[in-house]
Structures are given as structure tokens and as C-alpha cells.
Amino acid sequence: MEERNPRRWLILVVLCLSTLVLVVDNMVLTVAVPPLTADLGASAQDIQWVLESYMLVFAGLLLTAGSLSDRFGRRRVMIIGLALFGAASLVATFAASPGQLIIARVVMGVGGALIMPSTLSILITVFDETERRRAMAAWSAVAMVGLIAGPVLGGVLIAWFWWGAVFLINVPIAIVAIIAALVLMPESKGPWQKPDPIGAIHSVLGMTALVWTINELPKDGLASAETLTALIVAVLGLAGFVCWELRTSSPMVPLKLFRDRNFSGGSLSLALVQIGNGGLMLVLTQYLQFVLRYTPTQAGLAFIPMALASLTFNTLGATLGQKIGNRALAAAGLTVMAGGFALLATVSADGGFTMPGIALFVLGAGGGLAMPAAIAALMGAVPGEHAGVGSALNDTIQQMGAALGVAILGSVVTTMFAGAMPASAPESARHSIGDALGVAAGNRDAGLAEAAREGFTSAMSTGFLIAACGVLVAAVLAFVVMRDRKPSPETGQVTVPVAGH
Numbered sequence: 001m002e003e004r005n006p007r008r009w010l011i012l013v014v015l016c017l018s019t020l021v022l023v024v025d026n027m028v029l030t031v032a033v034p035p036l037t038a039d040l041g042a043s044a045q046d047i048q049w050v051l052e053s054y055m056l057v058f059a060g061l062l063l064t065a066g067s068l069s070d071r072f073g074r075r076r077v078m079i080i081g082l083a084l085f086g087a088a089s090l091v092a093t094f095a096a097s098p099g100q101l102i103i104a105r106v107v108m109g110v111g112g113a114l115i116m117p118s119t120l121s122i123l124i125t126v127f128d129e130t131e132r133r134r135a136m137a138a139w140s141a142v143a144m145v146g147l148i149a150g151p152v153l154g155g156v157l158i159a160w161f162w163w164g165a166v167f168l169i170n171v172p173i174a175i176v177a178i179i180a181a182l183v184l185m186p187e188s189k190g191p192w193q194k195p196d197p198i199g200a201i202h203s204v205l206g207m208t209a210l211v212w213t214i215n216e217l218p219k220d221g222l223a224s225a226e227t228l229t230a231l232i233v234a235v236l237g238l239a240g241f242v243c244w245e246l247r248t249s250s251p252m253v254p255l256k257l258f259r260d261r262n263f264s265g266g267s268l269s270l271a272l273v274q275i276g277n278g279g280l281m282l283v284l285t286q287y288l289q290f291v292l293r294y295t296p297t298q299a300g301l302a303f304i305p306m307a308l309a310s311l312t313f314n315t316l317g318a319t320l321g322q323k324i325g326n327r328a329l330a331a332a333g334l335t336v337m338a339g340g341f342a343l344l345a346t347v348s349a350d351g352g353f354t355m356p357g358i359a360l361f362v363l364g365a366g367g368g369l370a371m372p373a374a375i376a377a378l379m380g381a382v383p384g385e386h387a388g389v390g391s392a393l394n395d396t397i398q399q400m401g402a403a404l405g406v407a408i409l410g411s412v413v414t415t416m417f418a419g420a421m422p423a424s425a426p427e428s429a430r431h432s433i434g435d436a437l438g439v440a441a442g443n444r445d446a447g448l449a450e451a452a453r454e455g456f457t458s459a460m461s462t463g464f465l466i467a468a469c470g471v472l473v474a475a476v477l478a479f480v481v482m483r484d485r486k487p488s489p490e491t492g493q494v495t496v497p498v499a500g501h
Contacts, residue, residue: 007184008126012135014180015119016142018082021173022112023146025089028154028166036101036163046098052215053102057109058116059399060208064200066117066392067252073189074118074125074388079181081114086174092167104167117392124379124387125188130322136379137318137372144310144367147281147303155297188387196252199244203252206237207396214400214407253389257381262326265481266378269330270394271401272474273370276341276467278405280363283413283460284344284356290433291349291453305357306364313368320369325484326377333370334475337363341468349450349457370478377482405467412466413459420455 069077088107095101157165245251288299340363382390418430429436436452
């Protein structure tokens, strides 16, 4: 039996810190957009690139980064990623033009892509099967806390300092994580295999084009030549990637993993859950600010019930998972999440925060039960030598799901909102609730403002009903597809040797 690393819980702290800095950075930037726009004189297109450049590079490089970590060492790749992320954050802090900030965000995306797969792959190599579920629950809970804390932290930093502080805070965290990784972490890697540059090129092209397509589709649909071209590149790139990976003797991503019921079931469940969650943050923050008239900081604080429930039920789920297995726990948690989305579909424009608060708590509870179980099932099917690329696949599935959620729910709510507005409303007020309230304020039309709030709430309810159905489908998939394995004492489910250096 492999001896447990005596510093494994300290290592988990470093992994959680590395994950936290990525999640917080993504969320905190949304609050910083107005002041940095004014300070740098950024156009709407500049701001789009500031927000999207990071995600394009991050998503495009994830699979390649996971493969590199398996080949060259997971700790080494994570440290390089932290160094790039920290250095680029420092450049972003003192950027004097939109162009400088965009370049910094691109480098941050490279660093983030190197960090994220390494954290989970190191986790599953450091912890054995008996403790891995608890470690994954803690890792998932920290990511959820970062998601909620980001906008709140951003509001505080901007109120007390300036927009550059949202980037500057990354620097000391990256430095501490690098030092701790060097001191505490063992190195681990898979057996050497031939590089797969063709697979890497197809992966980067296909994933980058897919994220671009998802981001642009709600704006002009396929009528835009740019979006249509990106979709064609995405389809060709990803189809070429799959064909090549099935043919080559040394694939960057072992696609045979999807033959495993737990891997494919966990993947589908996570994708459907993240479609719902991605749309949740986009739509509910607009409801809180435009309909309930919350400030950005208050809107961030409104997600505290979800964070508290997630933390509590992550811990509970880690205990229950040992007894009832990943399959039942994932299905039960997803069913609870579907109930949370259904509750959100019942909110009204003048009902206050009671119902949204209850719904967010239910969502956090369901996610706290389901997510670690689905990730444990998915990663439990990954051979030790492919821990990095398996982690990257998990991250990619979740990123794509979240991006699709923003696109799908965003499109549904936008379309339903336009249809819910009165026939007498100006065309410029039909695009979004923000535009409608702006037109109403300019014309001093209280009736239009009220119609906009009612219309958005109705559209949001439809979107959340769709999310509830999607997550319920995920629950059924998890129960039907996944299987619980009974590891024997001699051959644990996935016991990954840790090579200390």
C-alpha cells in the first residue's frame, strides 16, 4: 500500500489557493469594467477583448496544458503557470492603455490554463482513494466561495483603491503559492510518450473557435460572417482533433476514456449542470441589480446563502459519498439543484429577496452534494499516467458548459424579454433590461421601467425553468449511466504513485 504523504493537507491548501486566485480573478473583473473603461478610454470593443481574450486563451490551451503537465511534471507546470499569471497580473495592474491590458490578459490566460489542470491532477496523486473525496469536496467548495466572493471583493477594492487593485491582489497570492509548492509538493508525472503537436494544434484551434462562436452567437446569430467562420473552424478543428487522436499511437487525449460509464456519465452531468450555473450568474445578477435595485456589492453578497450551503453540503457529501456511492449522490444532488432552479422560476418583480435567497440555498446544497461526486466519478476513471489531461478534460467540460449556459440562457432571456415588452415600447428598449431602463430614465417614463422589470422577470422565469429541466436530465443521466465501483484492498480504484523529488 502506498504511504500517504504527511504534508498532503498543506498541499491541498496550496492547490485551493491556486484555484481560488483564478476563480476570483474572473469574477472580480466584471465589477472593475466601468472604472477601467473611464480611466483607459476603452471602447466597447476594447472591453469585449479584455473580458474575452483571457477565456479564449484559457479554454483553447486547457487540453494541451494538461498533456504537458503529464509529460513534464504537474508541479513544474503549475509553478510556471503561477509565475506567468502573477507577472501578467502585475502588468495589468499598471496598464496605461487597453492594448496593454489585453496583452496582459492573454498571458494571464496562458498561466491560468497551466495552473487549473495541474491542481486537480496533483490532488488525485497526493490523496489516496479513502481521502480523495474529502479533498475534492474542499477544492470544489473553495472554487464556489471564489465565485461568490469575487464581485464583493472587487467592489471593496475599487471603493478603497482603484481598478488596478483587482489585478494587484493576484501577485502576492501567486508568490505564496509558488513558494509553498516548491517547499511542500512532490513532483509527479506520467510515463514519457511521444509529443502530439498535430493534436495540440487541432485542440487549440477548435476550442478557441468554439468559445468565440458561443460568445458571439447571441449577438448577431449565424447572420454574422465572423461568427459563421468561427463555427466552421470550430467544427473542422474539433472533428480533425477527434479523428487524429483516434488514429495516432501517442494521443494527447486518450478518447477511450469516454467508453468508461463513470467518465462519460460524470462528463455529461457536469456539462448540463454548468449550463445551468453559467446562465444563473449572468441572469440573476441582472435581476438583483435592475429589478431589485441592488448595488453590485449587494448583488455579490446576495449569493452568500448559496456559498454557505455549498460549503456545508460539500462536507456532508464527502461523508455520504463513502456510504452510498457517487451514482446515488450525484443523482440526488442534481435533483435538489433542479428544485432550486424551479424555485427561482417563481420569483416576481416585487417579491423581495426571500424566495431568491431560499432558491440559492437549495442550489448550493444540491451542488455541494452533486459536484464532488460527479468529479470523483469522472477522475476515478482516469489512469494515473493521464491525471493531468483527465483533469484538463474535466475543466474543459465545465468551461464549455458554463459558456454554453451564458449563450443559451442569455439568448432565451433576451428573446423572451423582447416579446414581453409592450408594443408601444421603443425598439431601442427591447434589446435588454439595461437599455430599457436607460430609455425610461431619459424619457422619464415610469411605466416603461415597470414594464421592463416585469418583462425581464417573466423572461428569467422561463430561462430558469429550462435550466431546471436540463439539470433534471443530468440527474437521470447520472443515475442511468454511472456505476459505483467497489475497490478491493489490493487494487484500489485509482491509486496513483507519487514520485517525490
